[in-house]
Amino acid sequence: MARTKVGRERVARKPGRKGASEVGVDAYRLLRQAIIAGRFVPNERLVEANLSKVLDAGRTAVRAALVRLDQEGLVTREHNRGARVRLVSDDEALQIEEVRAALERLLARQAAAKASSSDIRELRQVIVEMRKCFANGDAIGYSELNPRFHQLIWTAAKNPTAGRLVGTLKSQSLRFQYQTMLRPGRTERSLREHELIFSAIVAHDPEAADGAMRDHLEEVLENLRWAIGNKGRPPQWLPD
Amino acid sequence: MARTKVGRERVARKPGRKGASEVGVDAYRLLRQAIIAGRFVPNERLVEANLSKVLDAGRTAVRAALVRLDQEGLVTREHNRGARVRLVSDDEALQIEEVRAALERLLARQAAAKASSSDIRELRQVIVEMRKCFANGDAIGYSELNPRFHQLIWTAAKNPTAGRLVGTLKSQSLRFQYQTMLRPGRTERSLREHELIFSAIVAHDPEAADGAMRDHLEEVLENLRWAIGNKGRPPQWLPD
DNA sequence: ATCCTCAATAATGTCGACAATCCGGGCTGT
DNA sequence: ACAGCCCGGATTGTCGACATTATTGAGGAT
Structure with missing residues (x-):
């Protein structure tokens, strides 16, 4: 009964605290x-x-x-x-990226097989925005759209197991990602690759989606190798 | 010094306890x-x-x-x-197996590229033992050799990231594995598939290793689907 | 009889206290 | 001067205590 513990004030650790969250x-x-x-x-x-x-x-x-x-x-x-x-070494980053590539291929394949029309609608939305960013030369906006595109593929694939795994992998290698978009002309190629993946999914062609994703991530991997090779030098744009 | 705390007996919780382990x-x-x-x-x-x-x-x-x-x-x-x-549902088990297949393909590929001669020696050893088990009709011996073969491939691939992942995946779906070898004639096919993978690795042919592993795991997946389809019925040999 | 309320129970979540351990710096003996 | 030892501060690991929460079951009102 009313054992309102007075003994130890459970006073909030700090005044403002969201009550619902643990x-x-x-x-x-x-x-x-x-x-x-x-x-x-x-x-x-x-x-x-x-x-x-x-x-x-x-x-x-x-x-x-x-x-x-x-x-x-x-x-x-x-x-x-x-x-x-944890400090992930360059070698490890490459390994992680290879694994991620394998999983994303699987997810692209399954997305092509199982994507619903609403999944496709959202993907199209992102592609449209990507085109806009590219047209405006907004490289950082494009970079922020990139993960959204991939995440939409994960949900479209309806394979939460693979999705979780890719998510944790991505978080591990995220530190290396900022270097990947600095290369001149990279954005345009990236956009074309994404468009290819998208159209394969729209066409419900798993084989094509797998291949397009393979090409895309092969490209990303190549960029990563290049970035790691150029380590130590400060990352900088090469004005074309 | 010699603050041999007597106050609270840190006496081993149970008499026999390995001292070094935490x-x-x-x-x-x-x-x-x-x-x-x-x-x-x-x-x-x-x-x-x-x-x-x-x-x-x-x-x-x-x-x-x-x-x-x-x-x-x-x-x-x-x-x-x-x-x-955690209870992994049938669907989840299939998802897990699909992911595992993707990763094992990658590992097979890398193993073919990087396997050292000692790796190959150990793999050959396992293959030999597998042949023996098959010749003697020792299905359970064969089943125990199976994971060893795959683990050797993981170490040969020298990709600890992927290796860890495959390991945890395997542990999640392990409950479903016992049903996979019960099908008549499965052992012989499995042996042939393993031999194909092995020779691709020996030949240092990543493409072939990838393909052989793909075929093998496609087969395993097919078996799993079959086993899940036959659920409820008690698993039993169909004597040929 | 059925549903609601509410206390008793069991299990989890969290905190404080203390021991065990590691690391760096000073001391001593040669 | 130098190596080794030892000690004090800092940090982690572990335990017990207790509040909090979910659950169960009994009892009462309709």
Whole structure:
């Protein structure tokens, strides 16, 4: 009865707090976003007490988040030595990208087989916007459309297993992605490749979708190799 | 010095305990093995207190293990509702198998490109043993050789990223695997397919390895579909 | 009889405390 | 001067305690 625990004020950790969201999952998402956004230097130590304050969550929640992120490959944990943000080497980035390519091919194939008309409508929408960005020379707008296009394919494929996997892979190699669109003329080719994938899906032709996605990601991989080769030099536009 | 804490007996939780191993990782491995081995009914509730006693680990360790296994897809956790062993539906099993096929194709390709002579030696060893098992009609021996063959390919491919992924996928769908070898004549075909993969790797022909692995896993997938179609009926040999 | 309410129970989520461990810096002995 | 040792600070790992939440079952009102 009315055991309104007065003993320990469960006073909100901080005044403004979304009531509906849980603490643990929040800590996980926040930390994940922070890592993906590159707000930590690679190999930086993640001290639980600090994160606890910064994320405004108990150490327990931080701990759970670190365990998840470890399993996810975004941080490494050594016994009694804490957690660090994981540094993915160049070789690893290539491996990850290869795996991602294999999965995206599968997803493109399945998307072509199973895409609903609403899936196709949304894809078309993105393609239209991409064309606009290209016409306006808006390279960064284009870059932001890119992941949306791929995500739509994942949902169209209706294969959540593969979708989750590709998502985590992408988050691991995201740091390398910013270099991929700097090459002159890359945007135009990319647009054409995306259009090919799209039309294959519209035509419900799995074979063609697979091939188009293969070509596209082969191109991306080639770019990545090039970017890694040019490492150390500051990334810069080569004005055409 | 010699702060040999007597206050709280850290006496081994149970008499026989490997000193070098840590508790947490042990709990994880044990629970994982138990789930994979099918020692739980699908959808069975995993009560932390019970596991704590059974696994002989603190509740904290159990908790961490559950978080990991959740991320790995072997259990599901609902907030304030605990964890259950995850039941993978038939559809999901098919999806998983499709993803696995895509990854194994990649691995076969890379194995053909990069296999060292010692890798090849070990693979040959397994093939020889497989032939023996087939000749003796030892179907279960053959079944146990199967995963070893594939694992050797993963190591030969030298792509730990893909290897880990395939490993977790396999653990998720392991429950469905026992049905795959029951079909009459399956063993012989399987052996031939494995031999084809092997010779492609020996010849360092990535394209052929990819194709052979594709054919092999297409066959496996077909078997899985058949097995799922025949569900409910008790699995039984059809004597030829 | 059926549905609603509400307490008892069981399990999870979270926190604080403390031990175990690692790391860096100073001290000592040769 | 230099190597090795040892200690103190900092950080992680683990445990127990307790609040919170879902669930179950009994009892009462309609």
